[in-house]
Amino acid sequence: MTKELPADPHVAVVATAGGVEDGPLTMADGTSLKSAMARAQFRARLRAFLLVLPLLAFVVITFIMPIGELLKRSVYSPNFHDNMPNLVAWFAKHPPGTEPDESAYAALVADLRLLKKTKKAGLVGTRVNYELPGSRSLFTKGARKAKKLEPPYREALLKLDPKWGDPALWQVMRAAASPYTMNFYLAALDLKRDPSGKIVPVEENRRIYKMLFARTLALSLLITFLTLILAYPIAHLLATLPLSKSNLLMILVLLPFWTSLLVRTTSWMVLLQSQGVINDALVALGIIGDDGRIQMMYNKTGTVIAMTHILLPFMVLPLYSVMRTINPSYVRAARNLGATSWTAFRRIYFPQTVPGIGAGALLVFILAVGYYITPALVGGSDGTLISNLIAFHIQKSLNWSLAAALAALLLTGILILYWLYDKLVGIDNLKLG
């Protein structure tokens, strides 16, 4: 009986569609279908291109070029090279490892006199100072006194300041003679070159960047995880509640967006500080003694709490937009097929929310990694992140090259994570709205 019934018409359609002739298709006038289509689509493409052109130009000028400039700065530092021509020439003539002789000191003095004239002693000193702290004044003083120096220059300079004979200084100067250097990247990874040119870790008490990278990574992961845990039930509630109620809840979720970031962060300070609302309440309730106030700010705890709160909406929104599209009949079907509510959640509901989790987690993580104001205000020294140090080098120490190297490393790290995510979950699985 079943066999006599006509075969499924849909199967038939699929089968014939697969069996189209093999050769390239041609139009009535003999041109190939491909070129005809290309011609037809050219205008449409051109128009699309012209439409995005303004944005493209904007992005190139305001984003790609500055980033390129930044990346260049991380390896290009020409101040020494441009202002110390004699010494640069001497370094070029003599291979590394050559003891600086009288001719080297003569070149150095000539350059110092030049610096006096060009007033660039500070710049050059700063460049050397990056790698050998305390040597900036050497150059400013040297440039001031260079006029009076008499040959033999070696003795004269050493008399002026014995540091001029330091092999470490000469090594740094040789490195700085080339405008291109990887030393900022080394510094950003707590590494340096020893006098023989080998790459070694810096002294124990000066290692900070690696630790900060690790802390940034760990705190960002923790914050991402916390926002996920907090946002998942809220997003689910939002997606299943009737529209009138979910709108109200949505406003509560978005409320933080309407308040200034600074205000939100300072309000956390009011809450969390040791004389703050939470501690006062705990003391008043007798849960802790007045001398046992909990330190919730100016440490990691403060950073984590405040940033979790601030980044929460970025997790809720992608999750919500994905959950809203999941038909409740899937879970019903699973329950009907014999799954407990937990199994139905785990096997049916949760996998369908993964694109939202991925999008939210990526968003929150990337924002957290680069976050700057909140850790600066509530983080103290224990809760600062790598971006705070980047800001420090840009604003205070003016070592832009090191800041650029740190930023580039951060960017690389994020790109690697992005790539990993693509491998594990698939970028096309991402759903932002």
Place this chain on the structure above:
Amino acid sequence: MVEELVQDAFVEFDRVQKSYDGETLVVKDLNLRIAKGEFVTMLGPSGSGKTTCLMMLAGFETATSGEIRLDGRPINNIPPHKRGIGMVFQNYALFPHMTVGENLSFPLEVRGMGREARAEKVRAALDMVQMGDFINRRPAQLSGGQQQRIALARALVFEPELVLMDEPLGALDKQLREHMQFEIKHLHERLGITVVYVTHDQAEALTMSDRVAVFNNGVIQQLASPEDLYERPENSFVAQFIGENNKLEGTVEGYEDDLVLVRLADGAITRANPVKCGDPGSATLISIRPERVWLEGETNANTTEAEVLELIYLGDHLRCRLRVHGNEDFIVKVPNSAGHRPLVVGERTRVSWNAQDARALDPL
């Protein structure tokens, strides 16, 4: 009545009521007994409470009052996953992130069945709906009809004794729909399962079911075999809802033998079969199937004048719209058989029907 024939019901709704908002009853006093192996269809207009009944049976909605019994056990407090009822959802609800094979093996997995036994059952179920080649496809890669079959196979793979289907063919084109009706009916016969089917397509209900429950406003208007439903509707709603139907409004004049005399709007008296009409003086509605009316030929007490208003040629028959007793929507089907005199619009003729075929029902 058929209802009383169902001695030990497999599924039983006992005075079930359901309200979503606490103000209106969506299901009012539902009593329904379904025997094992029966194919019962719930038929009714949109919003009449059909899906609600299925959801209560499946356990996704709770009855506001009354009791639902499955195989003699009350199931009001049994969670859905322990009811062991298969269900085909209106939108199929195939899990989009799983392949066809994984979809089918899901109910077996949650029942703790071993990998091998699972694979075997899945294969058998897919073969049953002739979808064996599609085991590794995702639902999104299937056509509507193919998804429908997979949904059917998934509802059957764990061998439930009761399967619920909520308008499973609603999204299919006519041809595929008729084909799937056959297949579902065939599977029902072969597997001996009990099926509760929901549709608002009356042709589907009539061709597939052992019995049909006609719903309106949360009440079962009539529960009967397709034949009874069509031939012997018990009230005006059913008569109107199922098939085509000519209605003549009037008042009960009196009773004569086993017939009722009805005075029609134009003053004429006609004889009808008193199915559901009241005492003399009360309003009634006479319902006559178009195919039970003939033109000219033999005459009887109900023969009356008619005027041809419209003719529609339908190949094997002519649909003829007439004015009869003042009603301008009186339809007669004239077979396109040899020797029939051609009709013309505007012509005056005679129509007749047997008094037994004119059913006097409650007024609408």
